[in-house]
Amino acid sequence: xxxxxxxxxxxxxxxxxxxxxxxxxxxxxxxxxxxxxxxxxxxxxxxxxxxxxxxxxxxxxxxxxxxxxxxxxxxxxxxxxxxxxxxxxxxxxxxxxxxxxxxxxxxxxxxxxxxxxxxxxxxxxxxxxxxxxxxxxxxxxxxxxxxxxxxxxxxxxxxxxxxxxxxxxxxxxxxxxxxxxxxxxxxxxxxxxxxxxxxxxxxxxxxxxxxxxxxxxxxxxxxxxxxxxxxxxxxxxxxxxxxxxxxxxxxxxxxxxxxxxxxxxxxxxxxxxxxxxxxxxxxxxxxxxxxxxxxxxxxxxxxxxxxxxxxxxxxxxxxxxxxxxxxxxxxxxxxxxxxxxxxxxxxxxxxxxxxxxxxxxxxxxxxxxxxxxxxxxxxxxxxxxxxxxxxxxxxxxxxxxxxxxxxxxxxxxxxxxxxxxxxxxxxxxxxxxxxxxxxxxxxxxxxxxxxxxxx
Amino acid sequence: xxxxxxxxxxxxxxxxxxxxxxxxxxxxxxxxxxxxxxxxxxxxxxxxxxxxxxxxxxxxxxxxxxxxxxxxxxxxxxxxxxxxxxxxxxxxxxxxxxxxxxxxxxxxxxxxxxxxxxxxxxxxxxxxxxxxxxxxxxxxxxxxxxxxxxxxxxxxxxxxxxxxxxxxxxxxxxxxxxxxxxxxxxxxxxxxxxxxxxxxxxxxxxxxxxxxxxxxxxxxxxxxxxxxxxxxxxxxxxxxxxxxxxxxxxxxxxxxxxxxxxxxxxxxxxxxxxxxxxxxxxxxxxxxxxxxxxxxxxxxxxxxxxxxxxxxxxxxxxxxxxxxxxxxxxxxxxxxxxxxxxxxxxxxx
Numbered sequence: 001x002x003x004x005x006x007x008x009x010x011x012x013x014x015x016x017x018x019x020x021x022x023x024x025x026x027x028x029x030x031x032x033x034x035x036x037x038x039x040x041x042x043x044x045x046x047x048x049x050x051x052x053x054x055x056x057x058x059x060x061x062x063x064x065x066x067x068x069x070x071x072x073x074x075x076x077x078x079x080x081x082x083x084x085x086x087x088x089x090x091x092x093x094x095x096x097x098x099x100x101x102x103x104x105x106x107x108x109x110x111x112x113x114x115x116x117x118x119x120x121x122x123x124x125x126x127x128x129x130x131x132x133x134x135x136x137x138x139x140x141x142x143x144x145x146x147x148x149x150x151x152x153x154x155x156x157x158x159x160x161x162x163x164x165x166x167x168x169x170x171x172x173x174x175x176x177x178x179x180x181x182x183x184x185x186x187x188x189x190x191x192x193x194x195x196x197x198x199x200x201x202x203x204x205x206x207x208x209x210x211x212x213x214x215x216x217x218x219x220x221x222x223x224x225x226x227x228x229x230x231x232x233x234x235x236x237x238x239x240x241x242x243x244x245x246x247x248x249x250x251x252x253x254x255x256x257x258x259x260x261x262x263x264x265x266x267x268x269x270x271x272x273x274x275x276x277x278x279x280x281x282x283x284x285x286x287x288x289x290x291x292x293x294x295x296x297x298x299x300x301x302x303x304x305x306x307x308x309x310x311x312x313x314x315x316x317x318x319x320x321x322x323x324x325x326x327x328x329x330x331x332x333x334x335x336x337x338x339x340x341x342x343x344x345x346x347x348x349x350x351x352x353x354x355x356x357x358x359x360x361x362x363x364x365x366x367x368x369x370x371x372x373x374x375x376x377x378x379x380x381x382x383x384x385x386x387x388x389x390x391x392x393x394x395x396x397x398x399x400x401x402x403x404x405x406x407x408x409x410x411x412x413x414x415x416x417x418x419x420x421x422x423x424x425x426x427x428x429x430x431x432x433x434x435x436x437x438x439x440x441x442x443x444x445x446x447x448x449x450x451x452x453x454x455x
Numbered sequence: 456x457x458x459x460x461x462x463x464x465x466x467x468x469x470x471x472x473x474x475x476x477x478x479x480x481x482x483x484x485x486x487x488x489x490x491x492x493x494x495x496x497x498x499x500x501x502x503x504x505x506x507x508x509x510x511x512x513x514x515x516x517x518x519x520x521x522x523x524x525x526x527x528x529x530x531x532x533x534x535x536x537x538x539x540x541x542x543x544x545x546x547x548x549x550x551x552x553x554x555x556x557x558x559x560x561x562x563x564x565x566x567x568x569x570x571x572x573x574x575x576x577x578x579x580x581x582x583x584x585x586x587x588x589x590x591x592x593x594x595x596x597x598x599x600x601x602x603x604x605x606x607x608x609x610x611x612x613x614x615x616x617x618x619x620x621x622x623x624x625x626x627x628x629x630x631x632x633x634x635x636x637x638x639x640x641x642x643x644x645x646x647x648x649x650x651x652x653x654x655x656x657x658x659x660x661x662x663x664x665x666x667x668x669x670x671x672x673x674x675x676x677x678x679x680x681x682x683x684x685x686x687x688x689x690x691x692x693x694x695x696x697x698x699x700x701x702x703x704x705x706x707x708x709x710x711x712x713x714x715x716x717x718x719x720x721x722x723x724x725x726x727x728x729x730x731x732x733x734x735x736x737x738x739x740x741x742x743x744x745x746x747x748x749x750x751x752x753x754x755x756x757x758x759x760x761x762x763x764x765x766x767x768x769x770x771x772x773x774x775x776x777x778x779x780x781x782x783x784x785x786x787x788x789x790x791x792x793x794x795x796x797x798x799x800x801x802x803x804x
Contacts, residue, residue, distance in 0.1 A: 018622075289466060296470040298782045300744055301759065301775050302477070308763055309481045385628045389745045392630060393760060407631065411749070416638040417649065424638060428631035435626030443622060 009370055012448045022377075022440025029434060033252035045249045048401045054240040056223070058111060061231035063422050075106040077228035083208075092214050100206040100224045109188045109199055111227035118156030119210060121217035124148040128209040129159065129166075131190055134202025137176050139190060141166045156221070161186040187227075235422040237406075238413040246401040247426055253314070253402050254384050254434050260318050261383035262376045265325030270372055272326065273333030274364050278341050278356065284334070291330050299324040303386070307395045314397040317390065321383050329375050333368055340364050370449045377442030381435030388431050403427035463790050467783045474779045475549050478772055483539035486768045489561065490535055498525045557773035562765045563758070572773040575758065580777065583743055583754030586670055590677040591736050597678070598685025599721070599728065605686065606693035607716050614690070621687030629680045633749040636676045647672040651752040673750040681735075688731065692724040699723075730793045737785035 013019045047053040058077040067073050083098035104110075115129065129142040142165055146155055159166075166186045174181050178195050193200040206224055210217055234244035276287035306320050340346060341364065349359050390396055391404025392411070406427045410416075415423040502508050502522065512518040530536050537544055551558070557572035565575040605614040641649035651673055653665040696702065697720055705715050747756030755774060762770035 289469075292466050293470045293473055296467065296783055296786055297474055297477075298775070298778050301778055304744065304759070304763055305478065305481050305771065305775070308766070309485070381626045385626075388628055389630060392628075393745060393748060394764070407634070411634065416634055417642055419638075419642060421638065424631075424634050428628065428635070431631065432623075432627045436623065439622055439626050 009445070009448055013444055016444040016447065018440045019444030022437045022442075022444065025433060025437035026441065029251055029255060029437060032248065033255055036248040036252055040245055040248060044245055045401060046399070048241065048246065048249075049398060051239055054236075054242070056114075056116075056225055057236050057240040057242060058227055058229065058231050059236065059240055060238055060418075060420060060423075061229055061236045063233055063235040064230045065233065067230060072107040073105060074230045075104070075108050075110045075226075075228035077231040078102065078224075078226040080224040080226070081222075083222050083224070094212045094217065096210045096212075096217060096219050098208045098219055098222045100208075102204040102206060102224075102226055103202075104191060104199070104204055104226075105201050106228075107199060108229065109191050111229060112161045112185075112187055113190075113206075113227060114161065114225040115159040115206070115208065116156075116221070116223040116225070117159075117208070117219050118154055118221045119146065119217060119219045120152065120154050121146065121210075121212055122149060122152045123212060123214065123217075125210050125212040125217040128211070130207055130209075132205040132207070133190075134200060134204065135194060137194065139170065139173055139176070141169055141186070141190070143169075154220070161190075161227075234426055235420075237409060237415075237420075237423055239409070243406065243423065243426065246406050247403070247430060249401050250403040250406070250427065250430060251434075253400055254387075254431070257314070257318060257321075257387045257402075258380040258384040258434065258438065259376075261321045261325055262379040264318075265322045265379065266329050266372050266376045268322065269326035269329030269375075270333045270365065270368060271360075273330035273335075274337040274360055274368065276330070277334035277337030278360055278364060280338075280341075288331075288334065291327055294324070295327045295331075297324070300386075300389075303390060304393070304395060307390060312395055312397050314400050314402075317387060317397065321386060325379060325383065329372075329379075332371070332375075336368055336371065337364050340367050370445070374442055374445035374449050377438045377445060380438035380442075384431060384434055403431050459794055460791065463787060467787050470783060471776075471779060472549070475552060475772075475776060476545070478775050479545060479548055480540065482768050482771060485766065487535065487539045489766075489768065490533070491530065493561075494529050494533070494535075495526055498522060498529065552772065552776055557776075558769045560762075560770045561767045563762060563767050563770055566753075572769045575770065576755070576773050576777055579753065579755045579758045582666075582752065583747070583756060585666075586673060586747075586752060586754060587677070587743055588736065589670075590674055590681065591732070593674075593678050594681040594685055595728075595732050595735075597682040599689050601682065601686035602689025603693055603716055603721055606690045606697060606720075607712060609694060617683065617686045617690065621683035621685075624680050624683040627680060628745075629677060630745045630749045632680055633673065633676045633746060636672055637750070640672060649751075651747075651750040653753075670752075673746065673752055676750075677746065685735075689724065689728060692727055693720055696720045696723050726793065730789045733785050733789035733792060737782045 056079055061077055062074060064076055080100045080102065083100050086097040088095040088097070124145045124147070126143065126145050128140070130138060130140045132138050142159065142163065144165065162185065170186060170189050171181055176194060177189065177192070179197050181189060184197065188197065191199050208219070208222065210219055232242050232244050234247055236242055272287065276284045303320055307317060310316065346359060346363055349363055387396070388402065388404030391402050392408045394408050396402055396405050396408070407424065410420070410423040499522065512521065534544060555573055560570045560572050560575060563575060564570045565578045569575070601617055605617045608614055637649050640646045648669055651669045653662060653669050655662055655665055702715060702720060705719060743754060743756030744759050747754050748760045751757065755778065758770065759774045762774060
């Protein structure tokens with residue numbers, strides 16, 4: 001085991017296809033983590049459990065790319081934020097007009113539409129909401145005056161398609177349609193063909209006009225949401241959260257948990273085992289008994305009790321995972337150091353009066369490094385799956401969206417029963433891919449370190 | 456050998472005590488609060504049931520004082536006036552647990568409605584053993600034969616498929632595969648039930664059949680994820696043994712390859728295989744918590760999970776104890792088997 005130099009290991013490693021595959025996956029994961037940390041503002045992930053910040057997303061929306069494979073296109077959720085703005089002033093009356101163009105090209109009606117705005121005005125301006133449809137029909141949806149105020153004020157409001165007055169206005173224009181409106185919701189009428197109640201494809205223009213008399217009135221923020229059933233690359237969950245963000249953020253978290261736990265427990269185990277083996281006799285006996293005790297503790301029940309009673313913070317959890325991680329490595333490195341300490345140069349160093357700590361760190365530990373690297377790689381997946389399992393049971397850190405956490409939510413909201421595969425598949429696949437990367441690397445290293453397995 | 460067994464037994468017993476001690480110290484303070492609240496509730500309800508007691512007091516202070524003295528009295532009788540970490544109380548608690556007296560559950564009950572923790576545990580335990588032992592046996596049979604077979608054809612297609620399947624399947628969490636299986640075979644194609652709890656009472660004669668039917672999906676999942684790594688392990692042992700001198704000698708004599716593999720080589724690979732079998736049996740019990748929670752299998756694992764969600768401390772302590780005992784017994788058996796098969800272990804080197 002001592003005859004392999006680092007260069008040889010490197011050479012051998014890059015000869016194995018498995019090792020290269022592992023490294024490639026790992027690099028992709030690291031790049032993903034960097035993208036997640038850089039591209040996604042840290043606030044979005046802190047807001048993960050705040051339903052208020054996800055309000056404009058649709059509920060349980062399917063990923064957008066599914067439409068590529070569908071003949072009947074599912075309406076995409078659209079959030080339009082950049083209207084065409086026109087300001088017309090005609091003596092006493094000023095008109096601010098915001099126009100949103102919507103290309104509706106789907107075979108189902110949208111869920112709803114919501115117009116969000118905030119406007120600055122004095123007096124009581126008139127707000128009109130109307131639609132020009134691809135077939136040229138113009139529908140007036142709403143005309144309402146904003147609450148009166150004699151000083152300058154900022155008013156924000158959300159107009160929902162379920163608004164009663166929109167319904168009333170539509171029923172007044174029912175002569176434009178050849179079917180009955182009974183119980184149809186506003187979006188089913190607005191986006192419908194005029195002959196029969198089927199979605200009409202084409203470009204719609206939503207225009208919002210704000211008339212102010214003798215006063216200045218402005219629309220400051222203006223947002224039109226066409227509620228669809230498809231959203232984003234990964235869809236959304238029951239709480240309207242964008243799963244793509246959760247999955248992206250899960251990557252650095254999983255790598256952090258896996259690497260910190262495995263590196264720390266390998267170092268602990270290595271030093272513990274080597275010290276016990278080198279010292280021998282009573283020290284060895286006592287240390288190995290302690291090792292046996294921890295080895296025999298049932299890990300998962302203990303982790304559960306610890307996270308329930310002490311803390312479920314992710315950092316504390318990492319510590320708990322370390323407690324159970326180092327035991328096996330300590331056993332193996334003890335037996336390895338038993339062999340190494342009989343070698344001549346260790347004896348010589350001992351004879352020269354070198355300190356124990358120096359002998360261990362300079363002469364024994366370096367011999368075990370290849371083995372240590374292999375065990376780090378091999379023990380990463382276990383750490384990741386254990387953490388994911390705890391999170392899955394609902395014992396994880398609620399402030400971090402780990403993959404296990406997403407799966408836990410999926411399970412609580414009955415995603416399997418409701419056929420929401422996009423909520424169940426990706427987190428598990430990510431766990432498995434991350435695990436695979438390290439298993440590949442570990443196995444490739446192991447084959448080099450333990451030549452017996454090579455055949 | 457005797458000394459070896461004795462030290463093992465001593466270690467195991469020590470581990471059991473340490474586990475208990477840690478568990479008690481983790482949940483002890485919570486347990487005290489819950490017990491004391493229970494006493495207060497008990498006293499108050501007894502007094503409200505009996506209005507004569509309340510009428511015999513002239514002032515409110517007297518009455519409250521009476522209640523308080525009653526509560527204090529009972530707390531003293533039960534020994535709760537001392538903190539949970541006093542040696543006396545820990546001793547009593549540990550003694551009780553060792554003789555399997557876990558007390559009564561706070562919230563959970565057995566199917567028959569008994570809230571004695573012992574009843575609950577011994578009702579759930581056989582089901583967990585049924586599921587996981589069956590799974591482990593199937594896994595080991597498939598694994599041993601697949602492993603032996605692929606070791607006879609190192610580098611062949613089957614060998615490669617087995618090895619890569621082992622590596623890939625080991626990085627999937629079993630419970631996630633479980634979710635997928637439920638998604639696929641319980642909802643998309645409705646072949647198996649989604650919840651593994653049988654819906655007929657356990658006294659019904661059809662219960663066993665129903666239990667087995669409900670067991671199918673978790674069983675398939677566990678076997679699917681498990682057998683790959685078993686086959687890989689067995690294959691590696693066998694490849695090692697096939698290069699030993701005595702096998703090569705057999706080959707030169709002209710004994711058939713098949714005969715060599717399935718009788719001579721497999722026999723020599725037995726000790727580590729048996730050891731790992733014992734270990735993986737106990738290991739599967741630990742993993743049962745999540746798997747049973749996913750499949751809603753009415754065993755120890757789900758009980759444990761339920762107990763934790765409602766903080767039913769007597770059940771938690773009892774289940775931890777039982778799980779630990781099982782774990783230790785199987786480690787012990789594994790150790791003994793290893794020591795029996797491999798004499799080098801016994802001398803302590």
